[in-house]
Amino acid sequence: MSAPPPLDVAIVGAGFAGLGAAIRLRHKGIHNFVILERGTAVGGTWRDNTYPGxxxxIPSRLYSYSFAPNPDWSHTYSGSEEILTYIEHMVREYDLEPSIRFRHNVTSLDFDETAGLWTVAVEGQPALHARAVVVASGPLSNCSFPNIPGIETYEGHKVHSARWDHGYDFADKKVAVVGTGASAVQIVPELVKNAESxxxxxxxxGWVLPRVNRRTSGATKALYRQLPAVQSAARQAWFWGHETVALGVVWKTPLTRAVELVGQAQLRAQVKDPWLRRQLTPDFRAGCKRLLMTSDYYPALQRTNCKLVTWPIVRISPKGIRTAEGIEHQFDCIVFATGFDVSKTGTPIPIRxxxxxxxxxxxxxxxxxxxxVAVSGYPNLFFTFGPNSGPGHNSALVYMEAQIDYITEAVRIIVERDLTMLDVRRDRQDTYNARLQRRLRRTTWNSGCSSWYLTEDKFNATMFPGFATEFAHQLRAVDMADFDAVAQPRLVERR
Structure with a gap:
């Protein structure tokens, strides 16, 4: 039995990025692709993150694709269920489900220079071959419990925020929450409603800024449906508003102090106890770590059944958590809101x-x-949300959409010109990254605090040191001078 012909493109992941790439490939006339998804449903991060709250x-008008507008967002900021519904709607609207292979966990990628093909190994399935691969699995796809001594001895219930246990009843339970990042500040206000403590x-x-989440009126939704240009204008207004925030959080400017004053004002208004305010006051520059957008977290911390513990955790014990001052705190359940296993060094799967x-x-x-989006020596391989594409002030989907348009154009060039290899030139890559790292040294992210943006050696492989407009501009077209292109050898007919 002969092997099936190679795919034009294999897309890894059926989250926002993978589905967006598929939609734009079709727009460019490329239909010979599959989306390989290790799970049983689409959605990626928003399928997996279903914790309460x-x-x-980022406002819904911006946290969506410009080519797939949704006039029916219910609030300024949408919940995970509504975002997942939007993703599922894209699948139906663009008839993507026939192209998705669920339970297809990609385990390695290997490039064959002679054939100009990637071999895509899939757990428990025959390997696939593709001319190009789009790695769209994203940085927020893997998680694990933190490496705290004794965690394996804990006898109570453990829950990770990214793998929420909806079968566990928190009512009347003593609960610990480890972590105070973006997930924790949404989880805590919900837990205090039911838990005993x-x-x-x-x-x-962290720096906590107010989030005003208004309901979208029926009249506004109707207007957006009837006049899509109005919704587009609203999106642009949100976009440019967020672009100005870069001046306060990407670099240290007078606006940085303005951001900090907003955070301090909310802290003073919502937390009356001076000692608790002191415990909640950051000692680093706003923007150095991710800003936390919530108006509910500080009030939740002051509920009678809630307490903030700032002593360092020494170990997990069979009954709970021991902290540095010698106290053992006993719990029925520990919630680890400790984020994702972001790959800043190495790769999630072997890539050769x-x-x-x-x-x-x-x-x-x-x-x-x-x-x-591309790495020299790995032709026809493209990344969404690749190194140094993280925004500190604007929507990730704005950055992702720019990447997708660039990647799908590169794939179109490979297919239409019948190339075996489209490989980034090493000198162009090195020049680009040297300049990028010089610019990063002047940003708040590299100003001294520890964050998940940096490696242990303080190398910033995560963030882009500029405006979203600048990021999109660099990806507006595929400059062939950046690449070495190798065409398929032509067979010459003998006479």
Whole structure:
């Protein structure tokens, strides 16, 4: 039995990025692709993050694709269920389900220079072959419990925020929440409504800004449906408003102090106890870590059944958590709101390129790419939300949409020109990253605090040091001078 013909594109992941890439490939006339999804449903991060209070901290008008507008967002900021509904609607609207292969967990990628094909190994399935691969699994797809001594001895119930246990009843339970980041500040206000007691274990307080979440009126929804240009204008207004925030959080400017004053004003208004205010006051510059958008977290901490613990955790005991001052706090359940296993060094799966090069080895001290989407020595391989594409002030989907349009144009060039290889030039990649790292040294993210943006060696492989408009501008077109292109050999007919 002969092997099936190779795919034009294999897309890894059926979240926002993978589905968006599929939609734009079809727009460019490319239909010979599959989407490989390890789970049983679409949605990625928003399928997995279903903890109570889960919501986006970017306005819905911006946290959606411009080519797939939704006039029916219920609030300024949408919850996870509504975002997942939007993703599922895209699948139906663009008839993507026939192209999705569920329960297809990609385990490795290997490039064949002679054939110009990627071999895509899939757990428990025959390998696939594709001319191009789009890795759209994203940085927020894997999670694990933190490496705290004794965690394996805990006899109570453990829950990770990204793998919520909806079968566990928190009512009348003594609950610990480890972590005070973006997930924790949404979880705690919900837990205090039902739990007997909640103790929140804080390592570092963050900058907390108010989030005003207004309901969208029926008249506004009707207007957006009848006049899509009005919705587009509203999206642009939100976009430019967020662009100005870069001046306060990406670099240290007078606006940085303005952001901090807003956070301090909310802290003073909502927390009356001076000692608690002191415990909740950050000692780093606003923007150095992710800003936390919530108006509910501080009031929840002051509920009679809630307590903030700032002593460092020493170990997990069979009954609970021991802290540095010698106290053992006993719980029925520990919630770990400790984020994701973001790959800033190495790769989530083995990727082997030209000459047997292993990408994990090249990224061992920090990931890098050309314009965040491609790496020299790994032809026809593209990343969404790749190295240094993280926004600190605007919507991730604005950045992702720019990447998708660039990637799908590169794939179109590969297919239409019948290329075996479209490989980024090493010199262009090195020049780009040298300039990028010089610029990052002047940002708030590299100003001294510890965050998940940085490697242990303080290398920033995560964030883009500029405006969203600048990021999108660099990806507006595929500059062939950045690449070495190799065409398929032509057979010459003998006479």
């Amino acid at each position: 889960a919501a986006c901290d 909640v103790k929140v274990f804080q390592r570092t307080p 390129g030209r000459g047997g090069k292993v990408l994990a080895d090249e990224w061992s001290r920090g990931a890098y790419a050309h314009k965040s």
